[in-house]
Amino acid sequence: MNNVAKEINATDKTKIKPTYLILGSGSFGFALAKELRELDKELIIVDKDSQKVETLREEAYEALVGDVSDPNLFEMINTKNLAGILILSSDPKANKIALKNVREKVSPDIYCVVRAPDVINMQEMETIGADLVIMPPRMVAKSLSRSLERAEAMRRGNKLTQWFETNKGKKLGIVVHDNPDPDAISSALALKTIASSFNVLADIIYHGEIGHQENKAFVNLLGIDLFRSEDVGFTNYENLALVDCSMPGANNSLPLDTHVNIIIDHHPLPDADIDADFIDIRPHVGASATILTKYLQELNIDIDSELATALLYGIRTDTLDFKRNTDSSDLSAASYLYPLSDHDILEQLERPSMSIETLDVLGEAINSRQVIGSYLLSNVGSIRNRDTLPQAADYLLNLEGISTSIVFGVTEEKIYISGRSNDIRVNLGDVMKRAFGEDAGGGHATAAAAQIPLGVFSASKDRQTLLRLVNEAVVKRFLAAVGVEENDE
Numbered sequence: 027m028n029n030v031a032k033e034i035n036a037t038d039k040t041k042i043k044p045t046y047l048i049l050g051s052g053s054f055g056f057a058l059a060k061e062l063r064e065l066d067k068e069l070i071i072v073d074k075d076s077q078k079v080e081t082l083r084e085e086a087y088e089a090l091v092g093d094v095s096d097p098n099l100f101e102m103i104n105t106k107n108l109a110g111i112l113i114l115s116s117d118p119k120a121n122k123i124a125l126k127n128v129r130e131k132v133s134p135d136i137y138c139v140v141r142a143p144d145v146i147n148m149q150e151m152e153t154i155g156a157d158l159v160i161m162p163p164r165m166v167a168k169s170l171s172r173s174l175e176r177a178e179a180m181r182r183g184n185k186l187t188q189w190f191e192t193n194k195g196k197k198l199g200i201v202v203h204d205n206p207d208p209d210a211i212s213s214a215l216a217l218k219t220i221a222s223s224f225n226v227l228a229d230i231i232y233h234g235e236i237g238h239q240e241n242k243a244f245v246n247l248l249g250i251d252l253f254r255s256e257d258v259g260f261t262n263y264e265n266l267a268l269v270d271c272s273m274p275g276a277n278n279s280l281p282l283d284t285h286v287n288i289i290i291d292h293h294p295l296p297d298a299d300i301d302a303d304f305i306d307i308r309p310h311v312g313a314s315a316t317i318l319t320k321y322l323q324e325l326n327i328d329i330d331s332e333l334a335t336a337l338l339y340g341i342r343t344d345t346l347d348f349k350r351n352t353d354s355s356d357l358s359a360a361s362y363l364y365p366l367s368d369h370d371i372l373e374q375l376e377r378p379s380m381s382i383e384t385l386d387v388l389g390e391a392i393n394s395r396q397v398i399g400s401y402l403l404s405n406v407g408s409i410r411n412r413d414t415l416p417q418a419a420d421y422l423l424n425l426e427g428i429s430t431s432i433v434f435g436v437t438e439e440k441i442y443i444s445g446r447s448n449d450i451r452v453n454l455g456d457v458m459k460r461a462f463g464e465d466a467g468g469g470h471a472t473a474a475a476a477q478i479p480l481g482v483f484s485a486s487k488d489r490q491t492l493l494r495l496v497n498e499a500v501v502k503r504f505l506a507a508v509g510v511e512e513n514d515e
Contacts, residue, residue, distance in 0.1 A: 044070040047108055049094040049124055050115025051078055054141070054162050058112065059087060070103065073115075095123035100131045110137040118147045122154060129155045182306055183324040189288070189304050190224035198228040198287075199263035201255070203271040203278050205234035205413055208244050209313045210270035212340035213290065215250055215333060216318035217269055223327050229263075231255050233279035238413035239381050244339060247371050248332050255279040270314040272300055272307055276465065277477070290317055292344075294455060294468065312348075312356040315340035319359040334366035339375055351470045387414040388421060391433050395422065396501065398510055400429040400449065405497040408489065409435035415444035416475070423448065430454065430508075434500050436480070441496055443467070443476040452508065461507035 046062055046069040048055050055071065059082075062069050070088040073079055082089035092099055094115050111132065113124045121140050128138055140156040142148040148159040198221050202210040214230040221228040233255045236242055245252065260266060260280065267288035272295070274280035287303045294309045308317055315337045322329055329337075341360050345352045348360070391404040402422055409415070415433045422431040429449035435442055443462065447454045454474040458467030467476030480492075505511065 044068045044088065044103075045107060045109050046070075047103065047105070047111045048072070049099075049111065049113045050117075050121075050141075051075075051082065051089075052114065052116055055112070055114040056082070058114070063087070068107075072099065093120070095120040095127070097127050097131065099124075100127065105132050105136075108132070108136055110139065112139045114139075114141045116141070116143075118143055122147075122151060125151060125154050125156055179320065179324055183321060186220070186288075186304055186306075186321065187224075187325065190221065190226055193265055193287075194225050196226060196264040197262065198226050198265045198267060199231050199258070199260060200228050200267045200269055201231045201260075201271075201278055201280055202269050204232070206232045206236065206252075206270070207238070207241060207340075207343065208336070209315050209340040209344040211241075211245065211250060211252070212333075212336035213269045213314040213318045215336055216315070216322060217267060217288070217290065219329075219333055220318075220321060220325065220327060223325070228267075229253050229258065231258060231260075231279075235411060235413070238411075238417065239384065240343075240375060241413065243375055244336070247374060248336050250336065260284065268302075269318075272305075290314060292317060294470070311353050312351045313341040313344035315344070316353070316356045316359040319363060320355065323362065329363070329366055331366060331368045334363045335368045335371050338363040338367045339372060346473075350472050381411075381414075383409075383411055384414045384417055387435070388418050391418040391422060397428070398505060400427060401432070401505070401508065401510060402428045402430070403432045403501050403504060404434070405493065405500070406433060406435040407493055409437060409442070412437070412442040412444075415442055416446070416473075419444045419446040422446075432500075432504055434496070436493060436496055439480055441476075441478040441480065441500065443478075443500060445469075445474050447472050457504070457507045461503040 045067050048059055048069060048071045051059070051071050051073045059069060059071055070090065071082055072090045072092045072094060074091065074093050076091045079089045079091045094113060111128055113121045115121055121142070125138060125140055128136065134155065137157050138155065139158045139160060140151045142151055142159050142161055144161070148161065151159045200214045200217050202214050211230070218228040218230060230252045232252055236245055265287040266280070266284065267290070268274070268278065268280070268286050269290050271278050272289050272291040272293065274284040274286060275282040280286070285301070289300060289302045289305045289307065291307045292309060292311045292314045295307055306317060311317055319337050338360055341356055342348070345356055348357065387406050387409060390406040394406060395402050395404045402425065404418070404422065406415070406418065412435070415435060419431045419433045422428065422433065423446045430445065430447040430452055432443060432445045434444070443458070445454050445458065453471040455469035455471060458469060458474040458476045461467065462476040462478055466478050467474065469475055
């Protein structure tokens, strides 16, 4: 008679009707058994170590001495009421045999969790029929990582709280990048809400134009107050914050030598040193609105419908509806904001009318396209609204055979370049920096931009010659940066 049979004979069989069966205890199995018992689950533990079994019985657990790979094991235990079997021994070979026995002798459908030491064993166990394979070291690492993230979030939240506590009664100017998009505007609105909760008066300040038709609709429908930098002046504020950008003068209207108190951004860090009282830059996150949503949650600040709608729309637009540069934190923030949002307004924002200028630029981008391999470059000539460029780049990326689209145009003072890519071999933000300079270009792997001052050429009266020179320079620099020789379409 084997060990299991002896144990069964010494035990009242009517009691052994577990909900869960744990095969192999050890420290991991015992910890799980404690959690299940706290949930009032009926369970039985089988382990080949008689001393462990004795210790478990002293703790009032149903436990048996037995080999987890013994094919006769399940003949001795009532498996009728089992909701799941957990095979948790430290021996992967024994665990695989036990898993095969479960599928053959108990049920092919019963939920089965198996412990594995590595990915190779995990794949083998999944092939045999495991519903879930766990690797304790990885689980511990993930749990520790989440714990560290929570601690870091708490530290950042406390530091931001302390800053606002020491600046009550002072005016805060929240500066967003030039021609701000919904991510920048909604993030600034969230920081303004946080400031208000600490009795700090704040204004949102921008430079340029809110030209994109969706952005105009966004500001108008949600009634967001913004002030032009030319109208308010930065000296009227005791403190300044940068949101969705991180360097004074880099795509924003702040003078280069301005001391900024708060910086919150999700774009990759520039090479230059950043100095501020409070800095939170998370390049792995898809939107600044995600970062600000987390602060609102951590500080227990109520989010009204307008703010929730703005933040959700900001996250969706900057991640291209979670298809670009998306992190799990973007998804969790969106999930939190979704039930708080005004879905009628969201629906209106998704279907704005297209401006005549946008249509003209899109048409020019199509007509002027140059295709070199899978790269498409298009010079749309003179523009009034730079927000038309990313819209055209997004559209042209849908053309067959195109993996990267670059659209550029010229104003009275600058060349503006916008790019989109779905080529995993290309980091478009790095390409823009290499092609047009660290200070001129940048962005993410799949979406980037650059702006180059025209300098002395801005006074040129021969516009056609200027546009030709711009086209030659931009195309040559970009193709050199990606290592491609220029050819005809």
